[in-house]
Amino acid sequence: MAEPVARTESIRKVYGSTVALDDVHLRVEAGSVYGLVGPNGAGKSTLIGLVAGLRRPTAGSVHLGVQRRRMSVMPDTPRFDTWLTAAEVVDLARTMVAPELPASSVAEALAQAGLADVANRRVGGFSRGMLQRLGIAATIVSEPELLMFDEPASALDPLGRYEVLELIGRLAQRSTILFSSHILADVQRVCDTVGVLREGRLLYQGPLDTLLSERVQHVYVVRVREPVEPLAQALAGQPWVRETSPLGHGRLRIEVTSVAEAEARVAGVVDSVGARLISFEPEAADLESVFLELTSGERPA
Amino acid sequence: MTIWRLELIRLFRTLRWAGLLASYLAFGILGPLITRYQEEIFRSVGGGLTIQAPPPTPGLAFTAYLGNASQIGVIVTVFIAAGSLAFDAKPEWAAFLRTRARSLGDLVVPKVAVMTAAASASFALGTVAAWVGTTLLIDDVPAGAMLAGTLAWTLYLAFAVSVVALAAGLSRSVVGAAGLTVVVLLVLPVVAEVFPAVRQWAPSTLVGAIVEMVDGRSATDFARAAAVSVGLSAGALWGSMRLLARREV
Numbered sequence: 415m416a417e418p419v420a421r422t423e424s425i426r427k428v429y430g431s432t433v434a435l436d437d438v439h440l441r442v443e444a445g446s447v448y449g450l451v452g453p454n455g456a457g458k459s460t461l462i463g464l465v466a467g468l469r470r471p472t473a474g475s476v477h478l479g480v481q482r483r484r485m486s487v488m489p490d491t492p493r494f495d496t497w498l499t500a501a502e503v504v505d506l507a508r509t510m511v512a513p514e515l516p517a518s519s520v521a522e523a524l525a526q527a528g529l530a531d532v533a534n535r536r537v538g539g540f541s542r543g544m545l546q547r548l549g550i551a552a553t554i555v556s557e558p559e560l561l562m563f564d565e566p567a568s569a570l571d572p573l574g575r576y577e578v579l580e581l582i583g584r585l586a587q588r589s590t591i592l593f594s595s596h597i598l599a600d601v602q603r604v605c606d607t608v609g610v611l612r613e614g615r616l617l618y619q620g621p622l623d624t625l626l627s628e629r630v631q632h633v634y635v636v637r638v639r640e641p642v643e644p645l646a647q648a649l650a651g652q653p654w655v656r657e658t659s660p661l662g663h664g665r666l667r668i669e670v671t672s673v674a675e676a677e678a679r680v681a682g683v684v685d686s687v688g689a690r691l692i693s694f695e696p697e698a699a700d701l702e703s704v705f706l707e708l709t710s711g712e713r714p715a
Numbered sequence: 716m717t718i719w720r721l722e723l724i725r726l727f728r729t730l731r732w733a734g735l736l737a738s739y740l741a742f743g744i745l746g747p748l749i750t751r752y753q754e755e756i757f758r759s760v761g762g763g764l765t766i767q768a769p770p771p772t773p774g775l776a777f778t779a780y781l782g783n784a785s786q787i788g789v790i791v792t793v794f795i796a797a798g799s800l801a802f803d804a805k806p807e808w809a810a811f812l813r814t815r816a817r818s819l820g821d822l823v824v825p826k827v828a829v830m831t832a833a834a835s836a837s838f839a840l841g842t843v844a845a846w847v848g849t850t851l852l853i854d855d856v857p858a859g860a861m862l863a864g865t866l867a868w869t870l871y872l873a874f875a876v877s878v879v880a881l882a883a884g885l886s887r888s889v890v891g892a893a894g895l896t897v898v899v900l901l902v903l904p905v906v907a908e909v910f911p912a913v914r915q916w917a918p919s920t921l922v923g924a925i926v927e928m929v930d931g932r933s934a935t936d937f938a939r940a941a942a943v944s945v946g947l948s949a950g951a952l953w954g955s956m957r958l959l960a961r962r963e964v
Contacts, residue, residue, distance in 0.1 A: 468810055468964040487814050493807040497728040498721075505716040510815035552811065 417479040419444045419560050419590040420465050425474035427460055427614075434460045435614040437474075442560070442607075444479065447586045449605030449622070450594040451705060456611040458594035459490065462564050465592070478560070483511055486558035490565040490594075492549030496538030500529050503537060504551045511556035519555055526584075527551035528577060542569040550578065554585060561585060563593035567600055579604050602701040612709045625704055632656075632670045633697040636680060639690040640664045648687045652679065667697065718822060722799060722829035731795045735837040738791040739784055743841030746780030747848030773856045776849040777926045784841060785922045789875055790897060792834040796876045797893035799826045800883040800955075809964045819956045823880055827952065831876045835869040842868075842925070856929055863934040864925025867941060871921040874944040875900055877951035884958025918944040 420442040427435040435457045442448045450458050463469040464476055466487040478485065494503050504520045524533050527547040532540075537548060546569045553561060566582065567575040575597075582591060583604050595601050601608060601622075608625055610618040618625055638645055646658050646666055654675035659667045670676040684691045726732045749756065750771045757766040769775065802822070803809045816822045842865050849856050875896065882895035900919070907917040914920055920940040928934060 463964070466810070466814055468813065470963060483817070485814075487810065489807045489810050491807055492811070493805050494811065495721075495725065495808065498724070502716050502724070506718075506721060507811070507815060509716050510718070510812075510821075556815075 416444060418442050418477075419479045420485075420592065421477050421479075422461070422464065422471075423475045423477065425461075425464060425471045425476065427457070427464060427469065428472045433614050435464070435471075438611075438614070438616045439619075440465070440609065440616065441619065442590060442592050444590050445586075446607045447582065447591045447605045448593070448607045448609065449601030450592065450609045450611060451596065451598060451601050451701070452594075452611030453709060454596065455613075457614040458611055459564050461611070462487065462562050462592065462594060466562060480559040484558050485560040485562070486511070486553045486556060487562040488549040488553040488564060488566060490568060491542070492545050492552075494537050494545070494548065497536055499534050499536055500524060500540075500548050500551070501533040503548060504555050507552040508555045511558075515556065519557075523551040523555035526554065526581060528574075543571065543574055546570060547574070547578070550581065557588070559589055561589045561591045561593075563591070565595055566593055567595070567597065575600065598701040598705055608701070610705060610708050617708050622701070626701065632673055632676070634668045634670065634676055634680070634694060635661065635665055635697050636668060636684070636694045637663075637665045637692040638684060639692065642666050642689075644687040645684060645689045648683050649680075652683065654679065664692065718816075718825040719829060722826055725799060726829070726833055731798070732833060732837075734791055735795060735833055736840065738788040739834075739837040739841030740844055741841075742780050742783035742788065743844030744848060746783070746845050747776040747852050750776040750779050750849075751852040771853045773849050773854050774926050774930050776853055777845060777856075777929055778923075780841065780845040781922060781926060784838065788834075788838065788841070789872075789900060792830070792872060793875060793879055793896045793900070794889070794893045796827075796830040796834075796879040797883065797889045797896070799830060800876075800880050801887065801889045801892040802826075803883070803887045803959070803962060803964060804889050806964050813964060819959050823952060823955055823959070827873075827876050827880050830879075831869070831873045834872045834876065835865075838868050838872065839865050859934070860925060860928035863937075864928055867921040867924035867934075867937055870941050870944045870948075871918055874918045874948045874951075877948040877955070880955035881951040881958070884955040884962070887962075915939050916943045918947060 418441045420440065422438055422440040425435055425438045438461060440461060450461065452458050460469065464471055466485070467482060501520055501524065504523050508515055508520055521530065521533065524530050527550045529544065529547050529551060532544070537545065540548065546566065550566060567578045570578055579600055582593065585591060605622055607620065608622045609616055642660055642664050646660060649655050649658050649668055654670055654672045655668055656671050657669040661667050668676065680694055681691065753768045757768060800823070802812055812822055842861060846856055846861050878899050879892055879896045882892040886892045886895055903917055904919040907914040907919055916939050918940060921937060921944060924937045
């Protein structure tokens with residue numbers, strides 16, 4: 415197996431009497447978009463800071479599969495000297511890391527981050543969202559192999575968030591990306607790998623699809639032309655149905671004991687009560703429900 | 716855009732250069748003027764009292780200039796230098812710089828060099844003003860003493876800015892770094908006074924070099940203090956980088 419771009423071995427970080435991270439084995443594979451999710455105070459920023467070399471572990475170690483200079487990190491609330499222009503900030507990032515890149519890469523990075531129009535404005539007047547975009551531009555200008563974003567879209571409006579996630583999706587074609595977020599929909603939208611942190615422990619790490627499919631419950635949603643009550647009563651009488659609950663607008667949630675029986679028999683039950691079937695599909699597990707399930711339990715041993 | 720250019724832009728866009736220049740040039744102009752006309756000044760504000768001032772000499776004119784430059788000028792220099800060198804005061808900006816620099820030396824050395832150069836240039840302009848004023852109003856001043864004294868001050872300013880760098884390794888805040896430096900710079904001359912054997916080695920001795928050379932001392936009398944200043948500056952820079960490397964952001 416190829417060496418990961420970033421991994422930690424039994425990493426532990428303690429601040430005074432607070433254990434920020436405990437026995438964390440992070441593994442970020444090359445080419446992946448790794449989403450680090452967790453409640454506030456879970457240790458996401460600390461973990462990114464450790465990988466970036468801005469903090470030192472109390473125990474354990476950090477291993478990078480790329481040169482440190484080929485890695486770039488953006489903090490959650492970027493701040494710059496206010497008297498610099500946006501172009502100067504990005505150019506400083508380029509010159510410090512990759513002076514061999516042409517000066518035109520500064521304008522390209524600013525354009526990608528949506529700041530082309532304000533390239534020559536001083537950053538002192540920038541909004542928090544603009545500063546976050548500027549942080550992204552300064553992070554991507556040197557074309558790093560590993561990009562780390564700490565809450566990259568937290569200060570952005572919905573459109574800005576959409577654009578940043580689109581950008582991250584495009585960047586994933588040439589870089590490995592590790593980003594933290596408490597907005598689970600963002601992670602689900604762009605990540606292929608996810609790590610779930612709670613109270614400094616990594617509760618899950620692996621492909622997002624696997625996480626979601628492993629936790630798919632035996633739940634279906636059937637939609638018929640109303641009224642839905644006859645169908646609900648008929649289904650409730652089936653031995654393979656555990657519970658039914660109406661969702662409104664002709665939709666009915668069915669929790670079953672057997673996926674095979676449900677898939678074989680639901681259509682027959684619909685037919686038996688004369689209902690007109692519009693759709694029948696498994697209820698998709700989303701990251702939010704899985705996250706709540708994972709993080710609502712007792713602290714893991 | 717390099718760190719060198721960043722520091723130059725910091726000086727000029729934030730008007731720090733004006734603060735530096737004003738703090739040295741103003742006293743360079745006022746020193747000879749006040750020395751030359753102090754009797755008249757005392758007479759006009761003295762309410763009939765007769766105050767006898769010593770006759771104006773180049774040494775007194777430069778003592779007046781350097782007295783203010785070594786206090787107000789150096790304090791302004793220290794605070795402006797701390798604003799640049801205490802970059803960890805803003806963790807997000809520190810993260811930007813630290814994750815991109817090849818070494819902490821790439822950050823600290825340009826900041827110290829640009830700040831020392833700016834302060835030295837301001838001091839040199841103040842000295843030229845004092846020199847011209849003294850020559851016109853009081854008496855001739857030997858050019859060699861001026862040049863050697865300015866060089867001595869450059870070494871002292873380099874030492875002061877290097878101490879700021881060291882203090883920035885001890886304190887994250889701008890005020891903390893500046894405060895620590897001011898304490899060190901205040902304590903040094905006191906130590907030199909208490910222990911006369913130390914005086915010829917102390918960097919603070921360089922502050923009065925111009926006056927003493929105007930009064931006839933040789934530049935070589937300050938060689939030991941100059942050498943110690945260079946050594947301590949290098950040591951402070953090394954210590955600064957060690958401390959900054961140990962700090963978490």
